[in-house]
Amino acid sequence: MDMHLSSNNGPVVELNEATLTTGAPRKERLVVVGNGMAGMKTVEELLAKAPGRYEITVFGAEPHPNYNRIMLSPVLAGEKTFEQIVLQGRDWYDANGITLLTGEPVEGIDRTAKTVISRAGRVVPYDRLLIATGSMPFIIPVPGSTLPGVIGFRDLADVDAMLAAAAKGGRAVVIGGGLLGLEAANGLRVKGMEVTVIHLMPTLMERQLDPSAGILLQRELERRGIDVLTGADTAEIIGTEHVTGVRLKDGRDLPADIVVMAVGIRPNMALGKAAGLDCGRGIRVDDRMRTSDPSIYAVGECVEHRGLTYGLVAPLFEMAKVLAGDLAGQEGGAYAGSVTSTKLKVTGVDVFSAGDFSGGEGTEDIVFRDAARGVYKRLVLKDGKLLGAVLYGDTKDGAWYFSLLKDGADVSAERDTMIFGQGFGSADAGNPNAAVAALPDSAEICGCNGVCKGTIVKAITGKGLTSLDEVKAHTKASASCGGCSGTVEALLAATLGDGFKAAPKLKPMCKCTSHTHDAVRAAIVAQGLRTMPDVFQAMEWTTPDGCASCRPALNYYLLCAWPGEYKDDYQSRYINERAHANIQKDGTYSVVPRMWGGLTSASELRAIADVVDKFNIPTVKVTGGQRIDLFGVKKADLPAVWADLNAAGMVSGHAYAKGLRTVKTCVGSEWCRFGTQDSTGLGVKLERMTWGTWTPHKVKLAVSGCPRNCAEATIKDLGVVCIDSGYELHVGGNGGLHVRACDLLVRVASEEEVLEYTGAFMQLYREEARYLERTAPWVERVGLDHIKAALVEDPERRRALNARFLFSQTFSQDDPWAERAAKGVDRHEFKLLADVE
């Protein structure tokens, strides 16, 4: 083993020589390296169990007595002073006969001589040694990470550095959106700095919170003036003498006067490692916190126990108890690992999580969302036991859930009401009406309109109300967001007993929500909901991440509401729209290039022929939509096939999309003896204008050159029939499952008008129809008059709709094939993860 001492290391002082020479039995010497929370907790426990058993020396690298590190966040935010967070003052060490050496880190252990040596050169012998050196902030090794102004968040010195910077104002960038980073960001913001948090993952605190809670937290921090950039990766820290900013991998530069790195911690095990102790991610210890050397213990964040390391105090305290027992000579007692829970210490933001909330086989989610109060709660149950909990906005039952979870208690009896909190439903467990009945009259039921239970009950009994609508009309309860309508119905039921009949339910979007498509869409616009988790919360979804039915619909609604702003959620798209090709029964794909208005050319046909040969494409077919379909293409070949078609000027035909498919045309006046207008040319113009759009369902257009209607325009979503005096516009036709002939919308004189009407019609359909509702059922549902009122009778509105359509098109007319073939977008989609022999 290594020798860490050398004789020329300065003065060698042996401590407490006196006790050695008095003749009294020499006490065992315990040396503690690390004057922090775990080390001192151990000493405290030990003193309680076996007072005076050891002669104790404590080394601390920091110049302070032990303080509550957790409370550094409130110190930063100015809510506490350092004096208030000291755990053991110097007088405590004195009173217990402990020699405390602060500002004096230990630099080496000599296991053979059983001594430690400090930076000051002091050598102290031990009988038992305790390493409790905690951990260090991990500094990501990007260029510039060692510049002055880059600060970790670990000890009082870091807080002092941050406070000094904040006193000058300016900008702070916090790297890392976990617990520490957010507490730092909040503190710096409170101290008046402009703060941006950069977080690599899509949602904040993703290890402790599920995406729903993560988004709520982000919104709250943004409301407090903290900028949050998720999915942002740091490329380098900029600056020459001192940091001046942070550069992201996407090329963005963020100016900064200080950078706080809070991306994680690394167990501080250098001392143990150098001394040859068995180390993994931390110093390895057994269930009694013994290292590979029987005289040396380790405790706290510097250890690895049963393969795990910890970064919270609760487990460290559990370790400390066991270890103190061992040091006190007590038998038994073993540390078996901990279940942890997390709370964020940002005043006014209540976040709690515990256990495993990843869900899974045989698990059951109970999700409660109260949009008006900003509350989200999720409990994960399995086999009648609580497995995990995430609470946002209302964390008062966190401790209760945590104890149920740790005890592995059977919660079957409370299952139906436990989401409401402790004490709920105890009278009549399992009956939500009883739970509501148990509320005091002062309990607020409708957060939007501030209506209390007493008011509602009084209205029900006093005015003889029997339905939700009546309660709404009389009290305004559930008249805004409707989030409390379930509670109001429960109140009606509880008050009226059998006299209450629930209103017939409108068909909800899917099993994840009680709201209809229309209600969700309206809320997205009215409440400015900009992401899927925002919708889940505001509309009180009962699942954590939706299902295969609601996610594509929400993705479309958000895309339609916030063009250019909403980031398309690729994983919420059906495979055809994700792979930009149609999946076939054997898992291969079909490829349909666009042929504008049904026109093609020798060079396009040649390119298609070449692609067919080159990639051995088994079937080539002319479709019912006037273009060519290549069937049986292997997924891995798609980008190469597209590249060749792109090279010949062809783009995606979107034969897979809930979007514009084809614009069918006939030959028209250019060649046909009956043609009245240039139907082919107009078809091409329409297709150029509308391609690439996303719509509730697929959209097909057609232009016929005369009323003989060879392009079958009157069974299209929008069909143009050319006549001598101009153009007839027909809408709402369908040639599919239920054939429906179009309704005549209007006659116009010019191509410009056709284009304007088409844009306006498309946009009305995009904004009003439900996802997967084609124009035919939509027109039947809302009535032709409704559509005429918007488009024909209100030119102002028609122009505005068309303008919105054209605006959204500026973001959607990039050929998705070229993006994938040439720019490598979603490359992983077309490649095997691995090919195993």
Added chain:
Amino acid sequence: MDSIMTDARWTLVGTIDDIPVLGSRVVRTPDGDIALFRTAADEVFALEDACPHKQGPLSQGIVHGRRVTCPLHNWVIELATGEAVAPDEGRTGHVPVRVEGRSVSIALGMARLSRGGCRKACAHV
């Protein structure tokens, strides 16, 4: 079940970051394609890439919770067991997965893939 586990051949197939969240990637093996799925909670599961209904490629489906919806006719399959969610009935082969750090390995010897049907010897039977 021990005898099965011992002839399992752990094969490193990539890292968790190679699989999109709520997405899937395919591993080609001599026994057929295996689909690896990643949930929102960063768990990884592996199933034979063939739906118990008509062998649809499950890797192409939409992942939600710990389930995937088949792209061909919308059956919903449990990622952990390969079992179809009622009212549909059937089960597809599932393959043990091991995630260490960010690395993902699958146990190949274990799954004798059978195109839409789990071998009787599976641990969950």
